[in-house]
Amino acid sequence: MSAGASLPVARIEAAPPRRLGALAGLLLALVALALVPVLASAIGAPFLVVTATRILIFAIAALSLDLVLGYGAMVSFGHAAYVGLGAYAVAILSAHGIHDLLVQSAAAVAACALFALVTGAISLRTRGVYFIMITLAFGQMAFFFMVSLSAYGGDDGVSLDHRSRVLGARLIDGDVALFYLALGVLAVVFVALRLLVASRFGRVLRGIRENAVRMEAIGFPAFPYQLTAYAVAGAIAGLAGVLLANQAEFVSPAYMSWQRSGELIVMVVLGGMGTLVGAVAGAAALIAVEEGLAHFSEHWRLGLGLMLVLLVLLARGGIAGLTARLRGGRAP
Amino acid sequence: MLNLFLLQALNGLQLGILLFLVAAGLTLIFGVMDLINLAHGALYMVGAYLAATFTALTDSFLLGLALALPATLAVGLVLELLVFRHLYGRDHLEQVLATFGLILILNEGVRIVWGSAPMSVPVPEFLSGSVPLVGTLLYPAYRLAIIAAGLATALGLHLLVNHTRLGMLLRAGASNGPMVSALGVDIRRLFLAVFGLGAMLAGFAGAMVAPILSVDPGMGDSVLILTFVVIVIGGVGSVRGAFVAALLVGLADTLGRSFGPILLRSLMEPAAASQTGRTLAPMLIYILMAAVLFFRPAGLFPARGSR
Numbered sequence: 001m002s003a004g005a006s007l008p009v010a011r012i013e014a015a016p017p018r019r020l021g022a023l024a025g026l027l028l029a030l031v032a033l034a035l036v037p038v039l040a041s042a043i044g045a046p047f048l049v050v051t052a053t054r055i056l057i058f059a060i061a062a063l064s065l066d067l068v069l070g071y072g073a074m075v076s077f078g079h080a081a082y083v084g085l086g087a088y089a090v091a092i093l094s095a096h097g098i099h100d101l102l103v104q105s106a107a108a109v110a111a112c113a114l115f116a117l118v119t120g121a122i123s124l125r126t127r128g129v130y131f132i133m134i135t136l137a138f139g140q141m142a143f144f145f146m147v148s149l150s151a152y153g154g155d156d157g158v159s160l161d162h163r164s165r166v167l168g169a170r171l172i173d174g175d176v177a178l179f180y181l182a183l184g185v186l187a188v189v190f191v192a193l194r195l196l197v198a199s200r201f202g203r204v205l206r207g208i209r210e211n212a213v214r215m216e217a218i219g220f221p222a223f224p225y226q227l228t229a230y231a232v233a234g235a236i237a238g239l240a241g242v243l244l245a246n247q248a249e250f251v252s253p254a255y256m257s258w259q260r261s262g263e264l265i266v267m268v269v270l271g272g273m274g275t276l277v278g279a280v281a282g283a284a285a286l287i288a289v290e291e292g293l294a295h296f297s298e299h300w301r302l303g304l305g306l307m308l309v310l311l312v313l314l315a316r317g318g319i320a321g322l323t324a325r326l327r328g329g330r331a332p
Numbered sequence: 333m334l335n336l337f338l339l340q341a342l343n344g345l346q347l348g349i350l351l352f353l354v355a356a357g358l359t360l361i362f363g364v365m366d367l368i369n370l371a372h373g374a375l376y377m378v379g380a381y382l383a384a385t386f387t388a389l390t391d392s393f394l395l396g397l398a399l400a401l402p403a404t405l406a407v408g409l410v411l412e413l414l415v416f417r418h419l420y421g422r423d424h425l426e427q428v429l430a431t432f433g434l435i436l437i438l439n440e441g442v443r444i445v446w447g448s449a450p451m452s453v454p455v456p457e458f459l460s461g462s463v464p465l466v467g468t469l470l471y472p473a474y475r476l477a478i479i480a481a482g483l484a485t486a487l488g489l490h491l492l493v494n495h496t497r498l499g500m501l502l503r504a505g506a507s508n509g510p511m512v513s514a515l516g517v518d519i520r521r522l523f524l525a526v527f528g529l530g531a532m533l534a535g536f537a538g539a540m541v542a543p544i545l546s547v548d549p550g551m552g553d554s555v556l557i558l559t560f561v562v563i564v565i566g567g568v569g570s571v572r573g574a575f576v577a578a579l580l581v582g583l584a585d586t587l588g589r590s591f592g593p594i595l596l597r598s599l600m601e602p603a604a605a606s607q608t609g610r611t612l613a614p615m616l617i618y619i620l621m622a623a624v625l626f627f628r629p630a631g632l633f634p635a636r637g638s639r
Contacts, residue, residue: 125629141622
């Protein structure tokens with residue numbers, strides 16, 4: 001397998017040859033992000049750490065959705081349900097006296113993966129519009145389940161007594177510590193997903209995205225691959241939920257409303273689907289725009305809506321597509 | 333017990349009829365233009381607000397309704413020309429994104445124009461009483477009027493879709509759009525007509541519920557999701573499917589909420605039954621939808637041929 005071979009096969013690109021460059025870029029980004037709390041306290045705006053933590057948390061959720069949406073071409077409109085389930089894993093376990101972060105995370109991952117396996121197996125029987133709608137329906141089901149669960153706050157949600165403990169220690173009680181935890185989780189998830197999409201599994205998944213019938217014909221049935229990707233994405237979103245619950249010290253069904261799922265889709269598409277960096281950039285852009293516009297006017301949603309409509313009407317392929325076209329390439 | 337059942341069945345029927353009015357337009361837009369319009373619920377909301385405003389201005393619900401319908405139609409046509417026209421043939425995901433943005437715009441726009449506080453519309457005087465049905469059972473006249481108006485609209489829509497030239501084009505467009513275009517039909521005009529019709533039906537539904545629900549900026553969102561459930565159960569593009577599914581969803585939701593706990597009580601102890609009932613009832617229609625899609629992945633009455 002030589003690098004420059006021009007064989008007439010469908011181009012599902014191999015792992016990037018610029019691996020060293022990519023690694024260096026990644027490390028650089030990580031260092032830059034790690035400096036955020038330092039800079040925030042230097043300019044006397046420690047609240048920026050909270051916003052930055054939110055960005056990191058939603059970046060994790062957007063990354064997981066990108067695996068489903070960008071690499072698997074499955075438009076899931078119920079992804080916020082997994083974030084919510086992860087958050088409720090924290091709330092419910094700590095209501096019963098289990099405050100350990102690791103136990104809570106394990107429970108969140110297990111619950112989300114199980115929910116994703118069951119609902120994914122049913123959803124993947126459908127295609128196109130029907131898949132969008134059935135994932136929306138499962139998301140709403142989870143939403144209403146939590147609304148009616150009056151033992152854990154029901155519609156009003158439930159406050160946590162305190163943040164999770166790590167082996168009994170109050171490691172993440174501070175906002176800066178939580179920021180670094182979120183950054184660490186994001187880095188691990190990013191690298192893991194990068195390896196996953198470059199692996200054989202990832203290439204099969206992308207092959208199915210391009211042409212499921214052909215992949216089936218050469219011996220790769222779509223269903224097990226898509227279902228696995230769906231469950232992995234659900235589990236990762238659950239981790240984001242664990243962090244979100246700790247950040248807000250409050251959990252409510254609003255985390256899993258369909259508008260939240262829509263926002264996650266916006267993040268992924270805004271950044272450019274099927275590019276992991278894009279998902280992170282999209283999350284950062286959307287939250288920055290939300291908080292920025294909210295600063296100007298209480299009617300910030302109007303501005304966000306206008307941006308979305310104009311983005312779709314004027315620019316195809318999101319931010320990544322825009323930059324790709326500026327460089328003279330083709331939108332992904 | 334029987335009276336309660338009749339009462340709840342009528343409530344379910346009324347909810348179903350309203351859902352049908354919104355779903356009929358949406359399923360045609362889906363079926364004919366292959367467009368996912370998340371903003372359809374917002375048109376329902378706009379209809380309700382316009383009806384509330386015109387009713388307050390003219391002091392007459394009927395006049396308000398008569399003015400709200402063309403006004404909603406105008407809003408729908410403007411949106412078609414400005415936004416939706418450019419979304420036909422685009423990727424479903426882009427349509428989701430743009431119409432999601434449109435929801436934000438319309439919800440916030442309504443909040444700017446009318447404020448966040450819910451508005452209320454008085455029930456028109458001549459329909460404010462109750463009508464005796466069987467025995468001692470009374471039912472509000474206005475809700476009966478909604479059912480009657482909805483059934484009349486459904487009948488009109490049935491005649492339009494099955495017995496007119498426009499309806500023929502609609503059905504043809506839903507089953508094979510490119511072929512209709514190739515046969516020389518001005519597809520842009522057809523699309524505009526379908527969109528206008530859908531917008532007006534949604535606005536009509538919104539105007540009709542204005543007197544019995546509070547009119548607030550989030551009202552479109554809740555009905556939108558229910559409408560999606562309806563058209564997916566019914567099969568995208570099928571008006572008949574939307575009618576059957578709307579009644580199914582309306583009845584299942586209403587009866588599930590009132591009789592679920594009662595039925596469960598015969599299976600388990602009362603406290604557990606009422607908790608389980610309250611948990612299951614709002615999930616019932618989503619379970620119904622998942623079950624339908626499990627056995628029939630294209631809904632009950634798929635409009636397109638097997639592809």
